[in-house]
Amino acid sequence: MKEKQATELLDAKEATTITGAEALLLALIQEQVDTIFGYPGGAIMPIYDALYDYQDKLKHVLVRHEQGGIHAAQGFARSSGKVGVVFATSGPGATNLVTGLADALIDSTPLVCITGQVFAHLLGTDAFQEADVISISAPVTKWNYQVTDANEIPEVLAKAFHFAKSGRPGPVLIDIAKNAQLQKFEFKGYTPCSHVRSYRPKPIVRKEYIEQAAALINAAEKPFVLWGQGVILGSAEEEFKTFIEKAGIPSAWTIMGAGALPSDHPLNVGMLGMHGNYGPNVLTNECDVLIAIGMRFDDRVTGRLDKYAKQAKVIHLDIDPSEIDKNVKTTVPVWGDCKETLPALTELVEQKEHKEWLQKFKDYEQQEVDAVIREELFPTAGEMTMGEVIQHLNELTGGEAIIVTDVGQHQMVACRYAKLNHTRSNITSGGLGTMGFALPAAIGAKFGAPDRTVVAVMGDGGFQMTLQELGTIMQSGVDVKMLILNNQFLGMVRQWQELFHDRRYSFVDITSPDFVALASSYRIAGKSVNKREDLHEALNEMLTHKGSYLLEVMVTKENNVFPMVPQGSSVSEIRLK
Amino acid sequence: MDNQAHNEKQEYNITVYTENQIGLLNRIATIFSRRKLNIESLNTSPSEIEGIHRFTIVIHVTPEVVRKLAGQIEKQVEVLKVYYNTNDDVIWQEMALYKVPTEVIAEKALVERLLRVNGARVVVIRKDYTVFETTGHREETDNLIKVLQPFGLIEFVRSARIAIIKHSEGFNRKLREFEGREPHHDVVENEYLDRKAKGLYDVMYP
Secondary structure (H helix, E strand, C coil), X not given: CHHHHHHHHHHCCCCEEEEHHHHHHHHHHHCCCCEEEECCCHHHHHHHHHHHHHCCCCEEEECCCHHHHHHHHHHHHHHHCCCEEEEECCCHHHHCCXXXXXXXXXXXXXXXXXXXXXXXXXXXXXXXXXXXXXXXXXXXXXXXXXXCCHHHXXXXXXXXXXXXXXXXXXXXXXXXXXXXXXXXXXXXXXCCCCCCCXXXXXXXXXXXXXXXXXXXHHHCCCEEEEECCHHHHCCCHHHHHHHHHHHCCCEEECHHHCCCCCCCCCCEEEECCCCCCHHHHHHHCCCCEEEEECCCCCHHHHECHHHCCCCCEEEEEECCHHHCCCCCCCCEEEECCHHHHHHHHHHHCCCCCCHHHHHHHHHHHHHHHHHHHHHHHCCCCCCCCHHHHHHHHHHXXXXXXXXXXXXXXXXXXXXXXXXXXCCCCEECCCCCCCCCCHHHHHHHHHHHCCCCCEEEEEEHHHHHHCHHHHHHHHHHCCCCEEEEEECCECHHXXXXXXXXXXXXXXXXXXXXXXXXXXXXXXXXXEEEECCHHHHHHHHHHHHHCCCCEEEEEECCCCCCCCCECCCCCEHHHCECC | CCHHHHCXXXXXXXXXXXXXXXXXXXXXXXXXXXXXXXXXXXXXXXXXXXXXXXXXXEEEECHHHHHHHHHHHHHCCCEEEEEEEEHHHEEXXXXXXXXXXXXXXXXXXXXXXHHHHCCCEEEEECCXXXXXXXXXXXXXXXXXXXXXXXXXXXXXXXXXXXXXXXXXXXXXXXXXXXXCCCCCCCCXXXXXXXXXXXXXXXXXXC
């Protein structure tokens, strides 16, 4: 009955009297939202009451904590390319979103978060569950707005979606006072927003800069492409591939850009940054033209800035003008949407191969294989390594799975070694480095891409930060494969303490519950393995199991992730051990 | 411009045109506080165009920092435009009010002369106190404090700086360009890149 009603209300030629809460849901439907991650509470109850009648159009996933809800929405947005939607109540419900907002802002993830707020007449009275969410969330949102009158809802929601998904995407928070949710008003339909006078998401692509960039590239002998998530956010994977293939340029990725080009593409020379591959780091300081595409020169990528690519001419393609010349000075800035700038550039670059230059990357790769990779991926004795777990996973998935990672050593290992055939297959907390991200993000990723296998690779520390979301898995029946690489340490901090703090292991020794028993109490199947001979079959069982599965792999306790660019060092000072 | 001059701190006047939106002041303020930068002076008031507010922010930083600050402010979705200028590029004023006992003024002709010399003007005269006002640069308003201190200055207050950009053509035309559904070429144009091309990164005119 309600389904018919929703369509009728949206198509109605005349104004209809409805509540603010209902108008909100109609706006979501109009924005093609089908999944909401949320948690009810006092100040958002009118919205949940309206949702009761719209369950057939809007699937609501009840999470176990608002932080889990927002990370799930992030995972959803990252796997699907759509806007993630979160509901939370006022006060603690809203403050629990803050970590996820900060994470989504720094990683440019489109979200619309709806929080309940106390009645407008109670604002500022220290009312029950009142928090100043607009002020708290201002620095961690692309935009936020407090609604105190139902009449504002359609227009504000339209703006929210426009801001969240256009330009450089980001999280938006709409705080709706309870009275506005309850208020009946004349709903005159919903019009999506496409222009706000103060907001310029998309610039004109400047031809002279494209020409200058192409001239630099055509004259280059050792050009090097660095790409980031911008290629994925701009849905420009094909345009990107065509560009590098025509110009024959070796290309390396930031952790956020992983998967935009398949792992086994001949021009994909690997990962950048602190734990990236050897060649891409060393050769950053040897290339003559550096072409950065949709990436922001994070300090974990550049290492010491005053010794970063000083010999190179730098071309920077980005949609956000404030990124240009922020960290690395550019020779040619190409401000624009890479979906437009890349084809324009491709047209002007000469068909080339840089065989000798590409060979240099391969030579360094061989050194890295000999010094690090072989031992990490194919050990024959001793305890299991994180790398060999990922290697077996690759063999079984063939690179078809979505890999969601948490933060720490396992994240670096998984991102370095996971085989990714498709874009939107690597979901990780890159900028903020939020431990506890993976489990809820994997839940959201599966809802966003239900036909794909989703594997959450986690450490024993990070998993324990948001393990309450096992309840969400149990109740929603979502199929998530959980792979815990347990080294019984907060491994990355331990590694730094070993290398830079004289092995003074200060509070990194972490004990864990029986993870399999824990999963079992949530009716989730699981297994723990500590022998190499059992690993492959256990991973196979996890992947072929119908429904969610938790696999704990006991790995060697004190392994370090290498190569490594120590903090404060130049990328070319990368250490192999 | 040599490198050293490029990195020297100096006073900048940042002019921001924004929508009149609650919470925007906070958003702009955190762009400074996040970098542990002290705002020397901040004025915000309605501009000549209805619904558009104008901020004048004074800050003492390097050219590099002011450029990045301007970029981050302009990135806010409710900010229309940001300009930054050195003191040489603007005409600026601050206003100050001084409260002095009336009996001193009445008794000592000297005071009246001092006030006249310093360009002050009487705002209110009451039996017990008199309020003068003056406008000018910081040194001028500071100087009058020193002058009035021996005569029993009771209270003093100074406004934030307001500044007019010498090369500005105003914001009316610009706003019309912003409002178009297909915004005018200049609007979707990146002036920062233009400045960069001309090697004029540190100076921006509207």
